[in-house]
Amino acid sequence: MTEFSFLGELSLYGFILYFNCATAPETPKKTKFGPLADQDRIFTNLYGRHDWRLKGALQRGDWYKTKEILDKGVDWILNEIKVSGLRGRGGAGFPTGMKWSFMNKPSDGRPKYLVVNADEGEPGTCKDREIMRNDPHKLIEGCLVAGRAMGARAAYIYIRGEFYNESSNLQVTINEAYAAGLIGRNACGSGYDFDVFVMRGAGAYICGEETALIESIEGKQGKPRLKPPFPADVGVFGCPTTVANVETVAVAPTICRRGGTWFLSFGRERNSGTKLFNISGHVNNPCTVEEEMSVPLKELIERHAGGVRGGWDNLLCVIPGGSSTPLIPRHVCDTVLMDFDALIQAQTGLGTAALIVMDKSTDVIRAIARLIEFYKHESCGQCTPCREGVDWMNNMMWRFVKGDAQSAEIDMIWEISKQIEGHTICALGDGAAWPVQGLIRHFRPLMESRIADFKQKQQARA
Amino acid sequence: MFLSSTLRSAVSYAVRQVRSLHQTSARAGAGGIFVHRDTPDNNPETPFEFSPENMKRVEAIMNNYPEGHKAGATIPVLDVAQRQHGWLPISAMNRVAEILGIAPMRVYEVATFYTMFLRQPVGKYHIQICTTTPCMLCDSDSILEAIQSKLGVKVGETTADKLFTLTEVECLGACVNAPMVQINDSYYEDLKPSDIEQIIDELKAGRVPPPGPRSGRFSCEPAGGLTSLTEPPPGPGFGVRPDL
Numbered sequence: 001m002t003e004f005s006f007l008g009e010l011s012l013y014g015f016i017l018y019f020n021c022a023t024a025p026e027t028p029k030k031t032k033f034g035p036l037a038d039q040d041r042i043f044t045n046l047y048g049r050h051d052w053r054l055k056g057a058l059q060r061g062d063w064y065k066t067k068e069i070l071d072k073g074v075d076w077i078l079n080e081i082k083v084s085g086l087r088g089r090g091g092a093g094f095p096t097g098m099k100w101s102f103m104n105k106p107s108d109g110r111p112k113y114l115v116v117n118a119d120e121g122e123p124g125t126c127k128d129r130e131i132m133r134n135d136p137h138k139l140i141e142g143c144l145v146a147g148r149a150m151g152a153r154a155a156y157i158y159i160r161g162e163f164y165n166e167s168s169n170l171q172v173t174i175n176e177a178y179a180a181g182l183i184g185r186n187a188c189g190s191g192y193d194f195d196v197f198v199m200r201g202a203g204a205y206i207c208g209e210e211t212a213l214i215e216s217i218e219g220k221q222g223k224p225r226l227k228p229p230f231p232a233d234v235g236v237f238g239c240p241t242t243v244a245n246v247e248t249v250a251v252a253p254t255i256c257r258r259g260g261t262w263f264l265s266f267g268r269e270r271n272s273g274t275k276l277f278n279i280s281g282h283v284n285n286p287c288t289v290e291e292e293m294s295v296p297l298k299e300l301i302e303r304h305a306g307g308v309r310g311g312w313d314n315l316l317c318v319i320p321g322g323s324s325t326p327l328i329p330r331h332v333c334d335t336v337l338m339d340f341d342a343l344i345q346a347q348t349g350l351g352t353a354a355l356i357v358m359d360k361s362t363d364v365i366r367a368i369a370r371l372i373e374f375y376k377h378e379s380c381g382q383c384t385p386c387r388e389g390v391d392w393m394n395n396m397m398w399r400f401v402k403g404d405a406q407s408a409e410i411d412m413i414w415e416i417s418k419q420i421e422g423h424t425i426c427a428l429g430d431g432a433a434w435p436v437q438g439l440i441r442h443f444r445p446l447m448e449s450r451i452a453d454f455k456q457k458q459q460a461r462a
Numbered sequence: 463m464f465l466s467s468t469l470r471s472a473v474s475y476a477v478r479q480v481r482s483l484h485q486t487s488a489r490a491g492a493g494g495i496f497v498h499r500d501t502p503d504n505n506p507e508t509p510f511e512f513s514p515e516n517m518k519r520v521e522a523i524m525n526n527y528p529e530g531h532k533a534g535a536t537i538p539v540l541d542v543a544q545r546q547h548g549w550l551p552i553s554a555m556n557r558v559a560e561i562l563g564i565a566p567m568r569v570y571e572v573a574t575f576y577t578m579f580l581r582q583p584v585g586k587y588h589i590q591i592c593t594t595t596p597c598m599l600c601d602s603d604s605i606l607e608a609i610q611s612k613l614g615v616k617v618g619e620t621t622a623d624k625l626f627t628l629t630e631v632e633c634l635g636a637c638v639n640a641p642m643v644q645i646n647d648s649y650y651e652d653l654k655p656s657d658i659e660q661i662i663d664e665l666k667a668g669r670v671p672p673p674g675p676r677s678g679r680f681s682c683e684p685a686g687g688l689t690s691l692t693e694p695p696p697g698p699g700f701g702v703r704p705d706l
């Protein structure tokens with residue numbers, strides 16, 4: 001994560017303001033975000049209270065006028081997605097319209113593929129699971145619409161192996177869709193052929209990385225590839241591929257049906273739409289909920305998760321976007337909005353919008369050490385900075401938990417994390433480095449006092 | 463005096479190496495030893511052949527992949543082999559390589575890389591407990607301790623009656639229902655120590671308890687009552703743009 005200088009940040013912000021004032025029409029800007037009205041929610045069966053099969057899905061509005069959407073053509077669909085401002089929901093937040101249009105080039109004989117990334121492994125994240133077991137028809141319809149937009153021949157849905165029941169729901173859904181003529185030859189009567197396959201993984205977080213996922217579908221070890229060449233040029237089986245997250249694909253048909261401008265009406269500029277948030281950890285009612293983007297973090301936790309255990313004042317810190325994002329301390333949590341830009345300004349990121357809430361009873365050093373151990377286990381082992389560096393950080397972090405370290409080692413682990421970040425083949429190295437940096441940035445005094453206590457105890461024993 | 467202080471520092475050094483409850487565990491599959499050594503139960507002659515039913519499954523899986531790229535079926539076919547045999551002896555890996563027409567080494571690579579492939583026998587019920595940070599914050603330590611004291615095994619071990627194997631795994635993707643365990647294919651969520659003891663008792667008695675949250679809620683909704691989706695979902699055509 002590049003750290004802007006204060007002046008640089010100011011000038012960037014000023015540029016954005018100027019750009020807005022100079023070119024945007026004078027519509028009143030929205031300032032209050034959330035709560036979302038039920039009629040604006042996309043995932044209407046999030047809690048599984050209604051029938052997830054085809055009959056229930058049709059009653060909730062899935063597969064409505066899909067033929068008309070497909071008949072509108074590639075450019076229309078891509079334009080709707082671009083207008084909606086949808087950004088990737090898998091963690092990176094790349095503008096989806098732009099990403100899908102990379103596939104919009106003349107065919108050179110190779111078929112094109114859509115790959116759906118349902119390998120939900122990021123600690124804290126459990127949103128795709130709910131889509132796949134309770135609202136799977138949205139995903140299949142999304143595959144069809146997105147596939148049409150890209151000219152894809154087929155979609156592979158790569159689901160993590162641990163999600164056995166979710167993948168069996170998905171397979172039943174696909175069988176229903178084939179039987180009803182919604183996918184397969186002449187999908188929905190539009191003349192377009194489209195197949196959907198489910199592929200189960202076998203337990204590797206690294207296969208959530210797009211090139212590692214492609215390697216895994218090809219039947220190899222899930223070791224990421226270097227980019228370039230990007231998947232849109234050389235992807236699965238050597239063919240042009242787009243890898244998209246489940247949520248991104250599943251909201252596409254609703255955006256096409258209700259209009260890109262409807263989706264754009266939620267959230268701030270460049271951070272539009274609705275998002276599934278997972279709130280876990282030390283809250284009274286951990287849950288998954290669909291809310292508007294840019295909702296204030298405090299309101300999100302208090303309204304939907306019953307507030308922090310012991311009251312808001314008992315809050316220590318929050319990891320806002322799944323374990324790869326740096327934590328933010330209480331004073332930032334008081335005012336920050338849950339969207340991509342606001343969290344980047346707070347030196348963290350939205351990631352997958354999986355909040356991990358920690359109250360004052362938490363040993364935050366132990367929490368972060370456990371995360372680094374997670375990254376150490378999940379590293380594929382290809383490149384040295386990640387394989388060696390993350391293991392080294394893991395050893396150091398567990399010593400910091402006890403306080404069995406020197407003060408200077410805090411600067412040392414910061415330096416190691418900086419040497420890993422940005423120097424690896426994939427972003428797992430960054431994902432391991434950022435939690436450590438967040439901890440040192442906000443909880444250095446705690447680490448120092450733990451070291452001092454340990455030293456004191458040692459001297460008392462000697 | 464010199465000797466006793468060396469002894470003292472040696473002991474305190476050893477004590478520091480032992481981390482309290484949480485250990486980097488020997489796992490029953492990948493993450494354990496990567497070298498294959500022939501044993502009477504696990505050698506290239508160990509009998510393994512797909513049943514006719516499973517062979518049909520294998521062929522259906524291979525149909526999902528284009529011609530020339532059947533190697534992509536390695537992971538799902540190894541999974542079918544593991545479901546049939548309970549774990550993966552080296553002869554099963556060789557058979558998979560033969561069916562897919564790839565070199566055995568390619569299959570060994572895949573079987574050692576992914577954590578769900580078990581290269582050692584496991585008990586009838588494979589209890590996998592998640593101890594990653596979101597579950598750890600919700601006290602997965604107490605669940606782990608409850609399992610260990612109830613079964614009398616440590617992480618990575620199997621009970622003497624070969625019913626239960628306990629392993630510690632990384633994030634299972636059910637974080638809002640923490641703490642939780644996965645037993646074979648099902649998730650048991652929202653656990654208290656008494657819940658997991660009940661589950662183990664039921665399994666011992668030969669009944670499989672229903673999966674899901676144990677705290678009374680249905681899936682991932684807030685336990686204190688719905689805060690969203692309180693109205694019935696709108697029907698088809700709601701809010702659809704007029705020009706479609």
